[in-house]
Amino acid sequence: MSEQNNTPAPLVELKNVTFSRGDRLIYDDISMSFPKGKVTAIMGPSGIGKTTLLRLIGGQLRPDSGEILVADKNIPSLSRSELYKAREKMSMLFQSGALFTEMSVFDNVAFPIREHTKLPEDIIRSMVLMKLESVGLRGARDLMPNELSGGMARRAALARSIALDPELIMYDEPFVGQDPISMGVLVRLIKSLNNSLNLTSIVVSHDVKELMSIADYIYIIAEKRVIGHGTKEQLLASESPLVQQFLKGEADGPVPFHFNASPLAEDLM
């Protein structure tokens, strides 16, 4: 991987990871590396387990074999308490936002701070307000999650996931179901938070255009393995037909339009 020689040391590394769910093989011996302080994107068709990858990094799932290193700790080999300790340094933004519905926006953002620190309430208040300010929702602190629009809910969840200043933040399909304006807001937020807080970001998505604009490095996954990786320019210049099909959004190609089936004529007879 000569193109990575000038990138900073990786915060997260997957080494020869194989993972299957029941009898179904999801990942076949994949290796990836996520450099510190950068935005790395993982793209791929839906239904291939991109979210699964984040769960593997977060230690919610265990791979069949291989190593998953986060800050030099092998996540699958950690004990439960070590894993919880490691998770305090990472956070994850879920597709749905996953705000706690019985708490206000303010309490949602304050939740991880109250859980993991013994800070006095007035300091928590300033911390929460600063986080909310950075996502533009300081004015919405007293609203309940069901009073927020989809985009606002995701931003509130983002404020919650950076509440304890993690080193690593994982975004699970952050752009799904967003209108163009809130999509643009989220794209800008991901990039600016990454730079201002010196985070390491992993963004899982299939919105090619949005990801291309913010990602420093891109992995494309399909068919249980990494089919292409590199910077935006490297990928656009790639000769792999699979990569080209994905980036251009063509319906048929190496990834077939039709689900496995017997020939149509046979079926209709």
Added chain:
Amino acid sequence: MNWIQHLGRNAIDRVAAIGRASMMLFGAIFGKPNFVKGFPLLVKQLYVVGVLSLIIILVSGLFIGMVLALQGYTVLVGYGAEGSLGQMVSLSLLRELGPVVTALLFAGRAGSALTAEIGLMKATEQLTSLEMMAVDPLKRIIAPRFWAGVISMPILALMFSSIGLLGGHLVGVEWLGVDSGGFWSVMQASVDFEKDVLNGVIKSIVFAIVVTWIAIFKGYDAIPTSEGISQATTQTVVQSSLAVLGFDFVLTALMFG
């Protein structure tokens, strides 16, 4: 052959579910408790699970006591034994109806709500996000709800029996004209604290554990879709009602048999 396969699969699934349920409960209630953080959560759940169930429990208790007195009177008066009405009402309530009907109502009122709430938390990824925030959902979500159910149901059952007795008194004495002093003194003479009251409480503690355990496990184990949650909620009510009736028979046989 197919149905044997089906039977075997079913049995294995069931045993596996019991295993998962035990692991969940074990994870929730064993280990170092954190009273400072846990107590406010418990109080909130006691309110949601216990206090909010009060109305249905009290109204049902009152009416069941009234019906018991009415039915009992029409039978007893035929033998000229209407003076024993107090004994009949009190023993029926304390030994059987208090714990059992409370548990059934509790399963419908609080159990189904617990399942739906936890199931929805799972479906909206709130449980996973707790885990990713390094907060154990078993301790944070499951444990307070379990303890709230176990604590509140025996109290609710005692309240059910008490207000049922008042209902019986209302119909038997005020309406049908049974002697008030006789009503209470027969009751006092025939009800044994250990044998009747305490056994009733033990029954309702067992029911509380069973119903709450089923309710939270069904939610925790629900398939995170709208259909899965509706199924889980139905299963909670059906399975915990059946379990209550089954346990009731066994416990009655052990206590009074």
